[in-house]
Amino acid sequence: MSILVFAEHDNNSLKADTLKTVAAAQAIGGDIHILVAGSNCQSVAEAAAKINGVSKVLVADNAVYEHQLAENVSLLVTELAGDYEHILATALTTGKNFMPRVAALLDVTQISDIIGVESSDTFIRPIYAGNAIATVQSLDSKKVITVRTTGFDAVVTDGSAEVVALDTVTDAGNSSHVSDELTVSERPELGAASVIISGGRGMQNGDNFKLLDGIADKLGAAIGASRAAVDAGFVPNDMQVGQTGKIVAPDLYIAVGISGAIQHLAGMKDSKVIVAINKDPEAPIFQVADYGIVADLFDALPELESKL
Amino acid sequence: MKVLVPIKRVIDFNVKVRVKSDNSNVDLANVKMAINPFCEIAVEEAIRLKEAGIATEVIAVSIGTKACQEQLRTALALGADRAIQIQTDLELDSINIAKLLQKVVEEEQPKLVILGKQAIDSDNNQTGQMLAALTNMPQGTFASIVKVDGDKVNVTREVDGGLQTVALSLPAIVTTDLRLNEPRYASLPNIMKAKRKPLDVKNAEDFGIDLTPRTKTLKVTPPAERKAGIIVESIDELVEKLKNEAKVIS
Numbered sequence A: 001m002s003i004l005v006f007a008e009h010d011n012n013s014l015k016a017d018t019l020k021t022v023a024a025a026q027a028i029g030g031d032i033h034i035l036v037a038g039s040n041c042q043s044v045a046e047a048a049a050k051i052n053g054v055s056k057v058l059v060a061d062n063a064v065y066e067h068q069l070a071e072n073v074s075l076l077v078t079e080l081a082g083d084y085e086h087i088l089a090t091a092l093t094t095g096k097n098f099m100p101r102v103a104a105l106l107d108v109t110q111i112s113d114i115i116g117v118e119s120s121d122t123f124i125r126p127i128y129a130g131n132a133i134a135t136v137q138s139l140d141s142k143k144v145i146t147v148r149t150t151g152f153d154a155v156v157t158d159g160s161a162e163v164v165a166l167d168t169v170t171d172a173g174n175s176s177h178v179s180d181e182l183t184v185s186e187r188p189e190l191g192a193a194s195v196i197i198s199g200g201r202g203m204q205n206g207d208n209f210k211l212l213d214g215i216a217d218k219l220g221a222a223i224g225a226s227r228a229a230v231d232a233g234f235v236p237n238d239m240q241v242g243q244t245g246k247i248v249a250p251d252l253y254i255a256v257g258i259s260g261a262i263q264h265l266a267g268m269k270d271s272k273v274i275v276a277i278n279k280d281p282e283a284p285i286f287q288v289a290d291y292g293i294v295a296d297l298f299d300a301l302p303e304l305e306s307k308l
Numbered sequence B: 001m002k003v004l005v006p007i008k009r010v011i012d013f014n015v016k017v018r019v020k021s022d023n024s025n026v027d028l029a030n031v032k033m034a035i036n037p038f039c040e041i042a043v044e045e046a047i048r049l050k051e052a053g054i055a056t057e058v059i060a061v062s063i064g065t066k067a068c069q070e071q072l073r074t075a076l077a078l079g080a081d082r083a084i085q086i087q088t089d090l091e092l093d094s095i096n097i098a099k100l101l102q103k104v105v106e107e108e109q110p111k112l113v114i115l116g117k118q119a120i121d122s123d124n125n126q127t128g129q130m131l132a133a134l135t136n137m138p139q140g141t142f143a144s145i146v147k148v149d150g151d152k153v154n155v156t157r158e159v160d161g162g163l164q165t166v167a168l169s170l171p172a173i174v175t176t177d178l179r180l181n182e183p184r185y186a187s188l189p190n191i192m193k194a195k196r197k198p199l200d201v202k203n204a205e206d207f208g209i210d211l212t213p214r215t216k217t218l219k220v221t222p223p224a225e226r227k228a229g230i231i232v233e234s235i236d237e238l239v240e241k242l243k244n245e246a247k248v249i250s
């Protein structure tokens, strides 16, 4: 039984999330291969070869995979699928984009966002914004799965897998990349941070997010946001934490001026320790917070920064 | 050009669902239902394309029991021209939904199919991509801007690192993200008018597709409860607790 894991990367470096998806593959059990699809992505292949428990790295290095367009990548993965019983990708925007295409091309359904493995065909996944947890058995012969990283601990990187170059070029020819507008930040990524401080509508405007900077600096934290803060244009979309944004589970999550709607909680309630700063003592966020402080954030944030 | 908008009837987003005591599923008895918020954004986008003179006809389609006609009427009230209900009492897996939609696409030949990126009940985020694969169309998922330009469409997508814009040749599939638009409310006259707009009912069994389930839900349980925390009285106390009790900062 073999498992193919799709590597998350930006052509330069392997995303650490892949190590968690490999952990899910190990829980399923079998010979694990990694697919690196990109352009000029040899450094990613080298990093992937070190992932513990991986026996082979397949590298499809071609311009058609540079931006990992779903149309092209799904054809590649489908072509390789014959050798595998399980195909796994990380449930981030790349995997979410192309994997259901793979499933459809293979005439199977996809098991999305698993957080646990019961057996090689039975998986655990949250539904209804995490308000229910389903145990789902796949009845398809091939399993196409996306893995939610908060459900698995990263494997170590002390391996040395064989690296095999693929010469398959699958170009659907019906889509092309136009441009990227990526957020540049010195801070850790939301998915990788052990501390996150997030601001909500209570922050009032984008400028006030600076009040989170000093605290984030001191704690080495990533900065997140609620949907309301993103919709209002305070901060960019990639900062949204929640059911339909990023799912995070850091050691410490500090929610500032966030009410605690179901959809926000869905993205952060598996954090180890939750702190809420809110001036409304009735805010639902206090029901999930380990430590709550009822205060005006404009007083609380400067004081917190000075006392850290 | 025709725009097809598949929509789903789901639990209202404000309702916190409960799990049945026998752990067989969630309990939807007497729960408020609504059009999936992302599908509502899809309907809005299609109507705006029509108002801009780009779309000529907007067709809403939903697969489910008769109850989903309520959401189709909502789509009609918002401005869709006609609706199709594909009747089934089965809870279909996404692949089977996509196969039924593929048949509708073959029949209607839309230039653009706009779907919600995910349904807030199953949280799957699959159907649009699957439909794209089955119809061999390109896809612009998690869209925050959709610009139709002749025989192609430019879609700006919300991705992990920020935004990405792709160009797709038409016909194409778009799935909506939250920032694409802010859906309008249906006015009372439009709600009345919607009652007279055409709504076709078809049977899922008549499409000649094998709808055998691909998954089996073995159980549904409530999530682990977080144990109740405390309210601290001061920032000093907070910092002390985080250092010495929770040990998450040093």
Ligand SMILES: Cc1cc2nc3c(=O)[nH]c(=O)nc-3n(C[C@H](O)[C@H](O)[C@H](O)COP(=O)(O)OP(=O)(O)OC[C@H]3O[C@@H](n4cnc5c(N)ncnc54)[C@H](O)[C@@H]3O)c2cc1C
Binding pocket: A199, A200, A201, A202, A203, A225, A226, A227, A228, A229, A240, A241, A242, A243, A244, A245, A246, A256, A257, A258, A259, A260, A261, A262, A263, A264, A267, A277, A278, A279, A280, A283, A295, A296, A297, A298, B013, B037, B038, B120
């Ligand atoms: C389909 C769908 C998907 C969604 N997905 C997401 C998602 O992924 N992520 C997400 O976050 N939301 C999501 N939402 C939105 C969600 O329902 C809420 O609307 C949103 O989370 C509210 O954001 P908020 O808490 O910042 O704003 P509000 O609910 O307005 O809360 C603001 C809070 O700030 C407090 N406050 C105000 N001023 C101060 C002050 N000076 N000091 C201290 N506290 C103050 C207030 O007491 C209040 O509790 C989604 C909704 C839908 C329908």
